[in-house]
Amino acid sequence: MAFLEIDGLRKRFGQVEILKGIDLDLEKGGFLVLVGPSGCGKSTLLNTIAGLETITSGEIRVDGRAINDLHPSKRDIAMVFQSYALYPNMTVAGNISFGMEMRGVPADERQKAIDKVAKVLQIGHLLQRKPSQLSGGQRQRVAMGRALVRDPKLFLFDEPLSNLDAKLRVDMRIEIKRLHATTGTTIVYVTHDQIEAMTLATKIAVMRDGEVQQFGTPAEIYNNPANVFVADFMGSPAMNLIPATIGGNGGDLAVVLDREARQPITLPMANAPAGLSAFKGKPVIFGVRPEALTDPEGAERNASQIATADCHIEVVEPAGSDTFAVTNLGGKGVVARLRADANIQPGTNTPLAFNLTKAVFFDPATESRIR
Amino acid sequence: MSAVTTPARQASGGVNVKIVNRIVIYGLLALFALFYLMPLFVMLVTSFKTMDEIQNGNMLSLPKAPTFEPWLKAWGETCVGLTCAGIKGYFWNSIKMVVPAVLISTMLGALNGYVLTKWRFRGATLVFGLMLFACFIPFQSVLLPMATILGSLGRFGVTLQNTVGTSFGLGNSTVNLVFVHVVYGIGFTTLFFRNYYEAFPTELVKAAQVDGASFFQIFRRIMLPNSMPIFVVTVIYQFTNIWNDFLFASAYAGTGDAMPMTVALNNVVNTSTGVVEYNVNMAAAMIAALPTLLVYVLAGRYFVRGLMAGAVKG
Numbered sequence: 001m002a003f004l005e006i007d008g009l010r011k012r013f014g015q016v017e018i019l020k021g022i023d024l025d026l027e028k029g030g031f032l033v034l035v036g037p038s039g040c041g042k043s044t045l046l047n048t049i050a051g052l053e054t055i056t057s058g059e060i061r062v063d064g065r066a067i068n069d070l071h072p073s074k075r076d077i078a079m080v081f082q083s084y085a086l087y088p089n090m091t092v093a094g095n096i097s098f099g100m101e102m103r104g105v106p107a108d109e110r111q112k113a114i115d116k117v118a119k120v121l122q123i124g125h126l127l128q129r130k131p132s133q134l135s136g137g138q139r140q141r142v143a144m145g146r147a148l149v150r151d152p153k154l155f156l157f158d159e160p161l162s163n164l165d166a167k168l169r170v171d172m173r174i175e176i177k178r179l180h181a182t183t184g185t186t187i188v189y190v191t192h193d194q195i196e197a198m199t200l201a202t203k204i205a206v207m208r209d210g211e212v213q214q215f216g217t218p219a220e221i222y223n224n225p226a227n228v229f230v231a232d233f234m235g236s237p238a239m240n241l242i243p244a245t246i247g248g249n250g251g252d253l254a255v256v257l258d259r260e261a262r263q264p265i266t267l268p269m270a271n272a273p274a275g276l277s278a279f280k281g282k283p284v285i286f287g288v289r290p291e292a293l294t295d296p297e298g299a300e301r302n303a304s305q306i307a308t309a310d311c312h313i314e315v316v317e318p319a320g321s322d323t324f325a326v327t328n329l330g331g332k333g334v335v336a337r338l339r340a341d342a343n344i345q346p347g348t349n350t351p352l353a354f355n356l357t358k359a360v361f362f363d364p365a366t367e368s369r370i371r
Numbered sequence: 372m373s374a375v376t377t378p379a380r381q382a383s384g385g386v387n388v389k390i391v392n393r394i395v396i397y398g399l400l401a402l403f404a405l406f407y408l409m410p411l412f413v414m415l416v417t418s419f420k421t422m423d424e425i426q427n428g429n430m431l432s433l434p435k436a437p438t439f440e441p442w443l444k445a446w447g448e449t450c451v452g453l454t455c456a457g458i459k460g461y462f463w464n465s466i467k468m469v470v471p472a473v474l475i476s477t478m479l480g481a482l483n484g485y486v487l488t489k490w491r492f493r494g495a496t497l498v499f500g501l502m503l504f505a506c507f508i509p510f511q512s513v514l515l516p517m518a519t520i521l522g523s524l525g526r527f528g529v530t531l532q533n534t535v536g537t538s539f540g541l542g543n544s545t546v547n548l549v550f551v552h553v554v555y556g557i558g559f560t561t562l563f564f565r566n567y568y569e570a571f572p573t574e575l576v577k578a579a580q581v582d583g584a585s586f587f588q589i590f591r592r593i594m595l596p597n598s599m600p601i602f603v604v605t606v607i608y609q610f611t612n613i614w615n616d617f618l619f620a621s622a623y624a625g626t627g628d629a630m631p632m633t634v635a636l637n638n639v640v641n642t643s644t645g646v647v648e649y650n651v652n653m654a655a656a657m658i659a660a661l662p663t664l665l666v667y668v669l670a671g672r673y674f675v676r677g678l679m680a681g682a683v684k685g
Binding site for chain 2: 047050051052071072073077078079081082083085087088089098099102103146
């Protein structure tokens, strides 16, 4: 039995259904990230777990106990808010201990708990300050301290890093990951940043329009996207989704990619997914991540299927660690990820290696994966 | 270099225009300020003059022999109607009426604002809209209905007195005035606090809920301590209005022991016997105006700040 279980959760505001039957579960000590574009219902879902929003139907269980009808304070949860939501009239120590004070914890116990958390988060020197005297990163720490001090069953994070600048965000991300590793807490985390999702999660739920599009480990989500939306949303730069047709002779299948004013590229497929033969002669969406489309020398050595084709390079973007090259296939700009020192010039034709073991196919009509 | 000098030369012509503009603007402002301050000046100098000097001298001239006599007389000896014990009793009457009325109406307004923004219920906007109507009702139109209600409350008070032994203040003129001013003030105080709390981060309330704070704990520990600017604005507004009110005061406590300052002042000035003691009248009027002045001086800094905050965020 999972530690956090959500069954058939629905939430309706008037006629509008915000959450359309969510089923999720998370093991104890797991890190679940809810990710999706704004308006997908991920924050609403988090608020229903917290008890700040009521649910229309379904059930939420923590450690086997249904909590969906309990007051937020009775659910044994702690929450870190996007705006940190520190009480401006209280000191840092007052903020951290407010929850314990409301629960009637004696003063000396509160002080002990504050000291312990202050040590973990290294905010001991800030305890007597007001929130307005703190920097963004310090406020973030205090907000986490307020959650940690209660030692609850479940931590909820609502886009906690979105108000920080880029560098601090990376630092705090690592800090949260370290905190999770050392304290072994169970966390549900909302973000719209797919990198945060990939780096932090043990389980990811990709959401859109109130539905979970795919639920799985970061590797599953990244390598085996269930549909075009997930493939497009996760990964940076995004997966190349190229309109293509399936060709080939007899039992052998091949991917045919159109090119402007030139012969189409034909990439033979050896171990095509079983469902693909039904699409012979029909259009599909051919998905290949930028790192699976490289210069032949940089291609993965142990990949079983690599097809090489000459491509016309339109733009070259050196990014320091890698060089990205943009070519045009199937009427779309396609990004290839090359070694940083790859010798490549815009406006020339260069052979690119397609790692077809990593390629995925989608039905253009339903946008779901062809397996 | 020419690119630098050209704008400077153009500006030198503009500087003259600017100075003239400034003179006109500040001159006009000074003139209006003078016009506005003149009555206050006349009141102040007159209140420190003797009657002889008033009758023979210039109204605008400074007192030749300043004396506190008129102030002392106004405070302790002057006749209000038929009793000649000064206005001090009525001053305390006003304090006794204003302080509870201001505090109760402000707290209720804060509570209303809190509920209307952070605990929204179906029809909250409609309720708020209806409460706003209270701000537009002319005082005069509620005089008679309110008199009827106060009369009924008074009779109920008598019944209570006879059965339970105490009237709980029902029928008492001061209590009546507090009641009227609270009822009439709720519309305004709710408006102030609702607009302030509308911009108040809701996440703070949610965080407090998760922390286990109850409805009133959130109000007392989170909302109120962070409402200082709007609290001061509301208190100043309510204090000024209620202290200066003459209509309700004269209608519901126009005679008798509970008469507030404004009505007493009117009776001092309208005394028809003997010489009109302008210096005493002026001193009494100054005493009547002092509390509101004091409130502005002490809290005026917040008043401007609070109004601005409401204007930008609300």
